[in-house]
Amino acid sequence: MLYREKRSSDTCPMAVENARGMRVLAVCGGLGLLYAVALGVWLTPSRMLPWALGAVVPCYLAGLSLCWKAPGHPVARRVLAAGAWAALGLVVRFTVALLGPLADWVPGPTTSWPLLLLVRTIDVVAAVMIGRLLALLPDGGERYAHERVALRSLWLLVAAPLVLMAVPMPLWLRLRLLVQPEAWMPAVGAGLLLVRSMLDARRPGAQSARWWRTVAAVAFALFAARGSMRLFRMWQGDSGPAYFIGCALGALPYVLISLGLVYVGFRHRLPGLDFTARRSTVYGLLWIIIGGWYLGMVTALGLTASQYLPISTAVLVTVSATMLCQPLRRQANRLAARRVFGARPSNFELLVQFGTTLEHAYDLTLLAPQLAVSLQEWLDLRWVHVELGTLGPERLPFATGTAGVVPDGADSSRTRVGLCYGDDALGFIEYGPKDEGRFTPEDRDLVETLARQAALAVHNARLNAELSIRIEEVQRQASELNASRTRIVQAQDTERRRIERQLHDGIQQELVALVAKLRLARNQLCRNGDTVYTTLTELQDDAYRVIDGLRELAHGIHPPVLTDQGLAAAVMSRARRLPIPVTVEIEPSVRPARFTPGIEEAAFFLVSEALTNVLKHARAGRVMVRIGRAGGSLLLDVSDDGIGLHSTTGPGSGLTGMRDRIEAVGGELSIISRPGDGTTLRARITETRREPTDA
């Protein structure tokens, strides 16, 4: 399918009838043209040939192509009708010319009157059709009352040749007057269009009216000039340069209208025209119309030359003129190409342009569709699918973009270009075949270069994303650090208060009691009593108790064995004092090892707290403490066979405290627990050893 027919005009019977009529018109017009041109070229070297080629052929072709795309559109119908009608006029003329009486453009005195009347009437009808066509652009419908009146009254001109024939006047004047309606009609149409577009411009929502107004003004000026020229030619005679200029100007409205309608209809869509066509089709049509006009003009030039020069020189002049005018045609074609295809940037420009976009493209979701659409437009691809980034578990950027319709299923005509940065695959560009033409190596290079640039963009976007993830992490760690620092300070304060309470309420009180009992012993001694021995023994026992209490307190503040003999001894000593069996497994290399005080204290604190928790909460039968090392880290593992942690309650302050202590020395703590299945605390602390000191 070369175009998409969105409007289903086939369903309407009226439209079907219209379409049939159009077909008849098209066939008749085509046959008529073939007949006329063949006659003109092969049988009678007539001065009507330039007119046929330069005006009727373009008009007919434009109508044909517009009707082919939009059979129901009034403008299309009118153009085709005008073209076909003009072709009919040609048929009559050439037939007459073949038969003899109407020798040339302006019939001589020998011409039979009925024939002249017929030819002229056909001409006037054609002119009125062109006038109506112009006046009712762009939608083809009558919109204002004055239009209806003016356009309908134009039909009255059909009677003009008959009237002129009937009114007595000199022959030369009659002949001159007979061509006037045809000469001025395009100008009348353009004038009406100008009025209409000016009225349109006042109505709301008519954005294109101003554009049409300009077109109408230019057309009016041109066609008025054409009419004047005809007037001038009428008095000046119709031969030599005047003929050539008249011929060029005479064909001009038809060529311009045809070119304009084809271009506007195919490229910018007339109101009510809803189709798309390949640009090359439009360009081809324009090329044919320009070519026909060019041929007509050259023929006219040749004919003009042949009036003055011998035939061989005339041919020479014509050929030279053809060659000289060739650049003009080329320019016209180039203009058409530029209008149709737009200014196509070079690959280099594309790369620079896209590279600039990429530099700032951290947002892949915008970049992906942009890349897809740009590639599709630049290379005329049927479809393009772009995937930037790869979907993964990480929070890395990913985006897709599609232009055109990607065909389902495996299509052999799809090409995939991967995006690579180093060894990383960062997505791909996939595309279908070109709309027209082959995929050249230059195109391939362009895609690959864009792929490299896109890979770079994805890489940048990734770096960007990773960076923001890192920053988030650092911020989270910083706030966590602050919180844990606060908790540690609070824990220290709580601990100080506890020690103070134990010193004041415990040991000091006991010492006061000792003092009191000592006083009692003194009193007993003074009374020379026998009881003093018992009291003194009691005193000694009391003193032992104070010493025990003090020892416990000191041990609670900081176990001396940890400082004196290291982690392993302290852990084993702690384990031995637990009322449930504790299995301690310490890797031989850890036993004599001494770590920095911070690590030893954190590790011991963890084991000690964990064991206390086991005693308090776990209702465990056995506990296992493992201390080992791996990869420069100290590994601690305390597991019990108790009731496990309840998942409903979050980590208690005890666990948080342990985590704080471990994290304060750069370690990490994990807790594995299921209700009824015991608890395992696992810590990993990066080792920092100190030189072993002799204990």
Add this chain to the structure above:
Amino acid sequence: MPEPMSDRMRVLIAEDHYLVREGTRRLLEDTGEVVVVAAVGTADELLDAVHRFRPDAVIADIRMPPDHHTEGITAAHAIRAAHPGIGVVVLSQHANEQYAFALFQHGTDGLAYLLKERIGELEELLRALREVAVGRSVIDPRIVEVLVGSLTRTTDAPLSHLTRRELDVLRHMAQGKNNRSIAESLSLSESTIEKHVNSTFAKLGLAEETQLHRRVTAVLTYLRYGPEPAP
């Protein structure tokens, strides 16, 4: 310069706390069984004094200047290495078996580990001094209690199948006592004690040791590492 009264034990005291040092000296001299040849405050002074006075036994505080860690233990090892005839009683504030193990890491002969408050139980201190002076060893009952306790606490513990009497005998053996003093402590006949010692060794799977110091080492090793062989 040898003392004229050769039946009194010549003791050297190393203790950095003045009051404790002088108190201990007075207590010991008050018994009339001991001559305190010197009382010093640091480990260095101790080694120097040992060299000069060649006492029968030394009482050393475990923590002494300059670092207040385990200078007493280090000094004890140095003394035992230089003068195998001199016994050392280490007085410690730590009721922690790890320190005792540290003291006994090269052998138990001529060494005693006592808690500091044993100064109040003069008989115990005197006995320890006498034992180390003849090359035997003494361990504070509190330490033995911790060791035995950790092995008897549960039904599947290694010492759970010993009788109460056998456990008592084991405790005393661990403290370094010979059969006679165990018999005295438990008010039993020496032959009964010997029977209990044999049955205890059999139950623990230990080879019977006739030599007292080897017996102490074996019992301590057992208490430290349990039924598994020592690593």
